Amino acid sequence: MIVKTLQRFFQGKSALMYLISSEEDRVERLLRVAADQAGLNSARFLTWSCVTSSNGDRSSEIVPDPVACLSHFVALQENAVLIFKDLHLLIEENPQLIRQLKECSVELRNSRKKIFFVSPRLVLPDELIPFFKIEDVPLPRFDELLNILKTVIQGHPSSESLKKSLTRDLRDKMVRAASGFTATEASDAFETALLNQESITLKAVDAVLEEKEALVRKSGVLEYVSTRAGSWQIGGLVNLKKWLNERNRAFSPDAAKHGLTPPKGVLVMGISGCGKSLCIKAIASQWKLPLLRLDMGKLYDGLAGQPEEAMRNAIKTAEAVAPCVLWIDEIEAGIANQNQKQAGGKEARVLALFLTWMQEKTSPVFVGATANEVEVLPPELMRKGRFDELFYMGLPLKDERLQILSIHMKRRKVDPARFDMEYLAESTEGLNGAEIEQGVISAIFESTSKNVELTEHVLANSLRSIVPLSRTMRERIQKIEAWARDRAQKASLETL
Incomplete structure (x- = not known):
């Protein structure tokens, strides 16, 4: 817990700490709590920013120039804490x-005076890094969010009726819905959800979740994706579904009781149009987890900041929303391939950050990645300990094509029982899932435009008229299958 970390720092000899957080007021409250627990309850707190400086009573004792401010702080003859907010x-x-901070690090080493930088991002010259303890302040956890909810309810005009309607289940859902918010964002979300309400219902939980979607969008590179399709709505993929079902309760408290840790992720590779992306959506739906999509294009376009910083913020947001599924589509387009890795640069730095996080992460963020050209990915990305499994999705088998046909026909209010599905499934040989869907759509358009009933003949002709990817890219697909034959698990019972 961050308070314990701060307490140990107050009790230690080091004088400089850099706290990465956008929550300046909350960080100051945490520092006061930690100082009290470290026996510095009488310490004097002073703050400095670009526009104001204060020793707690808004006097002008702390001077505007940060160098002079540090000199003044060193000269104080009492226990004190100096918080820099904009430095x-x-x-x-x-x-x-830079020189003054180095001097402070030495002069204050054995004193009870501490200096803190509070900043939303790490900005330190290389020569100062060794002098600072650097900590990333985590967002509020369950207990802190629960206290915020209680405070909001206490200040509500219908406080008593809200308390009576707040069951334990609703309380937990409200608090978990707010995971990933800052303290201020959580308070605002709770107040918005309870505005003009006299009781707490599931509508309040939904209102908080809507605020969470807005939070994810604020990251600049993450998108909150609605999931409707469960794994039962994907044709075939028996092995992959079995793997998912075995881990269906991986994020539940029961799993933790048995000493099981949540799975880290899967990398799904294969031919375009075979349902890799749909598979990741189905995982989130099957496990009833939020799905966040990482947009690799936005990661590198500079609008969300430097790629490494944008990636770090995306990871931090995903961990705050956890448990969740983080979807990285066509990972080879955004994570450094072999050539980019050797050349260095931003792609290689993003890869290094991602690899370290995948290896060390303890938060329940399940990474669902897809790839069309997995052979160009660096081998260290695919080794055990990062992804739990590598699945290959090839062209669907006949039984799978029949299931895919049925799914797309039912979605468009066409009853498969009216047709000879075995015959139609044979007409789809060589087609992938996306091509089968398009064939069904084209057949419905044709019958509608001619104002005639949809028949097997129209459907079969529509499906057979498609020039499949398996024909236009035969050599490429053969190469992918050869690579995956001994390197990946088959998503279907018999694919390779």
């Missing part, structure tokens, strides 16, 4: 400030 904006290319 990351000024520290680069400022040799006097």
Whole structure:
């Protein structure tokens, strides 16, 4: 817990700490709690920012110049805490400030005076890194969010009736829906959800979840994806479905009681149009988890900041929303391939960050990645310990094509029982799932435009008229299948 970390820092000899957080007020509250627990309840708190400086009573004792401010702080003859709120904006290319911080690190080492930087991102010259303890302040956890909910309810005009309607189940759902919010965002979300309400219902939970979707969008590179299709709505893939069903309760408290940790993720590779992306959506739906899609294009376009920082923020948001599924589509297009890795640069740095996180992560974020050209990915990405399994999705077998046909016909209010499905399934040989869907759509359009009943003949002709990818890219598909034959699990009973 971050308070324990801060408490140990107050009790130690180091004088400088960099706290990465956008929650300045919450961080200051945490520092006061940690100082009290470390026996520094009488310590004087002073704050500095670009526009104000204060020693707690809004006096002008702390001077606007940060270098002079540090000199003044060192000269104090009492236990004190100095919090810098905007110094990351000024520290680069400022040799006097850099030198003064180095001096403070030495002079304050055995004192009970501590200096904290609070910033939404890490900005420190390389020569200062060794002098600072660096901590990423986590977002509020369950207990803290629960206290925020209680505070909001206490201040509500219908406080008593809200308390009576708040069952344990609704309380837990409200709090979990707010996971990933800052303290201020959680308070605002709860207040919005309970606005003009006299009782707490599932509608309030849905209102908080709507706020969470907005939070995910704010990250710039993540998208909150609605999941409707369960794994039962995907034709075939018996082995993959079995793997999913065996881990269906992987994120439940029961799994933890048996010493089981949540699975880290799967990499689904194969031919375009065979349902890799739909498979990841189905995982989230089957496990009843939120699905976040990482847009690799936005990661590199610069609008969300430097790619490494944008990736770090995306990971932090996913961990805050956890348990969830993080979907990375066509991972080879965004994570460095072999050539990019050797050349270095931003792609290689993003890869290094992602690999470290996948190896070390303990939060219940399940990574569902898809790839068309898996052979170009660096081998360290695919080894055990990062992804739990590598599945290959090839062209669907006859039974699977029959299931796919039935699914798409039912979705368009066409009763498969009216047709000879065995005959139609034979007409789809060589087609992938996307091509089968398109064939069904084309047949319905044709029969509608001619104002005639949809028949087997129209459906079969529509399906046979498609020039499949398995023909236009035969050599490429053979190469993919040869690579996957001894390297990947078959998603279907018999694919390779």
